[in-house]
Amino acid sequence: MGIERRHRAVPAAPLVLLLLAAGCTGAPDAPAPGPSAARPGAVAAPGASGTPVARVCGAAGTGPVRPPAGAVTVDPAVAGDLAAKTAAAPAGTVFWLRPGRHLLAPGPSAQVEPKPGDRYLGAPGAVLDGRRAHAYAFGGTASGVTLSHLTVRGFAAPRDEGVVNHDMADGWVIEHVTIEDNSGAGLMAGARQRLRSSCLRRNGQYGMNAYKTGDTITGLVVEGNEITGNNTDDWERREPGCGCAGGIKFWAVDGADVRGNWVHDNRGPGLWADTDNNDFLVEGNLLEGNDGAALIYETSYNAVVRNNTLRRNGLVEGRAAAEDGDDFPYGAVYVSESGGEPRVPARTDRIEISGNVLEDNWSGITLWEDADRFCGSPAQTSTGYCTRLVKDPARCAPPGIAAPPLRADCRWRTRRVEVRGNRFALDPAAVGCAGGCGRMAVLGGEGTGPAWSPYRGSGVAAAVARGQENRWHDNAYTGPWTFVAETPGRTLDFGRWRAAPYRQDAGSTLRAGRGAR
Numbered sequence: 127m128g129i130e131r132r133h134r135a136v137p138a139a140p141l142v143l144l145l146l147a148a149g150c151t152g153a154p155d156a157p158a159p160g161p162s163a164a165r166p167g168a169v170a171a172p173g174a175s176g177t178p179v180a181r182v183c184g185a186a187g188t189g190p191v192r193p194p195a196g197a198v199t200v201d202p203a204v205a206g207d208l209a210a211k212t213a214a215a216p217a218g219t220v221f222w223l224r225p226g227r228h229l230l231a232p233g234p235s236a237q238v239e240p241k242p243g244d245r246y247l248g249a250p251g252a253v254l255d256g257r258r259a260h261a262y263a264f265g266g267t268a269s270g271v272t273l274s275h276l277t278v279r280g281f282a283a284p285r286d287e288g289v290v291n292h293d294m295a296d297g298w299v300i301e302h303v304t305i306e307d308n309s310g311a312g313l314m315a316g317a318r319q320r321l322r323s324s325c326l327r328r329n330g331q332y333g334m335n336a337y338k339t340g341d342t343i344t345g346l347v348v349e350g351n352e353i354t355g356n357n358t359d360d361w362e363r364r365e366p367g368c369g370c371a372g373g374i375k376f377w378a379v380d381g382a383d384v385r386g387n388w389v390h391d392n393r394g395p396g397l398w399a400d401t402d403n404n405d406f407l408v409e410g411n412l413l414e415g416n417d418g419a420a421l422i423y424e425t426s427y428n429a430v431v432r433n434n435t436l437r438r439n440g441l442v443e444g445r446a447a448a449e450d451g452d453d454f455p456y457g458a459v460y461v462s463e464s465g466g467e468p469r470v471p472a473r474t475d476r477i478e479i480s481g482n483v484l485e486d487n488w489s490g491i492t493l494w495e496d497a498d499r500f501c502g503s504p505a506q507t508s509t510g511y512c513t514r515l516v517k518d519p520a521r522c523a524p525p526g527i528a529a530p531p532l533r534a535d536c537r538w539r540t541r542r543v544e545v546r547g548n549r550f551a552l553d554p555a556a557v558g559c560a561g562g563c564g565r566m567a568v569l570g571g572e573g574t575g576p577a578w579s580p581y582r583g584s585g586v587a588a589a590v591a592r593g594q595e596n597r598w599h600d601n602a603y604t605g606p607w608t609f610v611a612e613t614p615g616r617t618l619d620f621g622r623w624r625a626a627p628y629r630q631d632a633g634s635t636l637r638a639g640r641g642a643r
Contacts, residue, residue: 179388179412182352183325187302188250189275193222200224206231209238217241223276225251230260239266248276256281265292272299283310285331285370291316294338300324309359311335318345325352330359331370337377346382357393369400373416378402384411391415396439398422401511405472409433417442424462425538427514428472433481441557444488448562453614455567457492458484463499466542470514477543485551490566493596495540497573497586502527502536504576513538524578533580541594545601552605567610568596587612592627600633607636
């Protein structure tokens with residue numbers, strides 16, 4: 127479900143030893159092995175807002191040691207006991223899984239299919255293990271299901287499919303759950319899903335794939351989780367350009383609160399909102415050590431990105447691109463064909479990027495718009511999707527597309543983006559950068575076709591850089607930053623970035639010393 131892009135956000139910092147999520151008990155274990163854990167000099171650190179973000183993996187609290195009153199007890203010694211008892215019980219049953227390794231019955235199609243309102247509580251040490259013999263753990267369309275204090279591992283979901291909530295049912299609550307070492311996505315999402323205080327790690331594709339077949343997901347909450355080490359199957363290497371990797375992928379989500387998560391050391395991007403998303407709040411997260419961008423917001427609308435800490439993102443993919451001679455500025459935050467749109471209801475009518483701390487990422491913030499990417503264009507590979515302003519893709523064709531309002535409304539435009547009050551710090555020695563890093567950018571691509579496209583030439587690049595209300599101001603920079611405007615090859619110093627015709631970063635400061643803090 128990824129889509130091709132002309133420029134991809136391609137291919138870590140101190141370890142965060144953070145407070146346990148609310149409701150967890152017990153002493154924390156040592157951090158799970160991985161790139162961050164192995165780094166020398168690790169220190170504790172909160173997010174940019176000072177609010178602790180979640181260290182959950184290896185430190186989750188324990189579930190109830192005895193079954194709650196009225197609960198159905200599930201025996202790990204009986205293969206398939208969980209699915210069988212679920213099928214036999216009425217809706218709204220509480221199931222308590224005894225300590226131990228729970229298995230499904232033989233057969234690749236075996237899975238647990240909850241009824242509405244069912245609750246699954248794991249005792250300390252309760253694990254549902256797919257043994258690589260089963261694709262899915264929990265499926266079906268029942269709403270209002272709760273999973274807590276349970277480990278789900280070893281399932282073999284296909285690419286773009288998920289192990290938990292496989293059928294994207296609505297209203298699920300997943301809390302204090304570990305979903306690890308599965309193929310595909312660890313978790314799918316439905317409307318009003320709550321993912322809290324959980325560990326999504328080492329899954330083959332995504333930690334979570336927030337996609338609902340043929341529908342929009344509304345009211346999604348992702349809070350206090352640790353999302354780490356996902357895309358172990360390295361899908362971008364296996365299928366270059368698939369756009370199908372990272373920590374969490376969001377697709378057609380309208381209304382998402384993503385707060386207080388630790389998203390780190392994922393192969394590919396950390397968080398990726400890709401196609402027709404709207405009304406996101408991304409707040410108080412720590413995003414670090416991801417091979418690609420920390421955050422991609424693509425062909426989407428209206429978001430608040432504030433008080434996050436982003437460290438050492440994009441080093442793997444940025445360095446690889448630079449070594450290949452690619453001069454595109456691969457940012458830690460990559461806004462691609464996305465912007466503020468007052469006609470699409472949300473908590474803001476802009477993309478607001480404020481109060482964040484970005485330290486030693488490959489680059490800073492990149493705003494990009496591809497002139498050949500519009501509804502009705504052969505370059506638009508999300509088949510059947512159009513902008514939220516034009517419901518019928520057939521309208522985005524000649525001759526109507528050449529005139530208002532379609533000329534504007536058939537495009538996913540990078541517009542009304544405000545970058546204010548952020549701190550950007552860069553030490554090239556810490557990043558390991560001999561060139562190509564440390565850039566801030568607002569640019570577009572040359573329009574090449576088709577022949578009837580009204581966007582051919584340099585008009586889109588000029589518009590995104592000078593005419594679509596994209597503004598940096600009141601930021602603080604330390605280190606040898608450079609700035610890119612209109613085209614990848616147009617690199618500016620701080621003075622020219624602030625001067626006409628771009629007039630960016632009014633009220634901002636730059637201390638250009640190498641490694642200055």
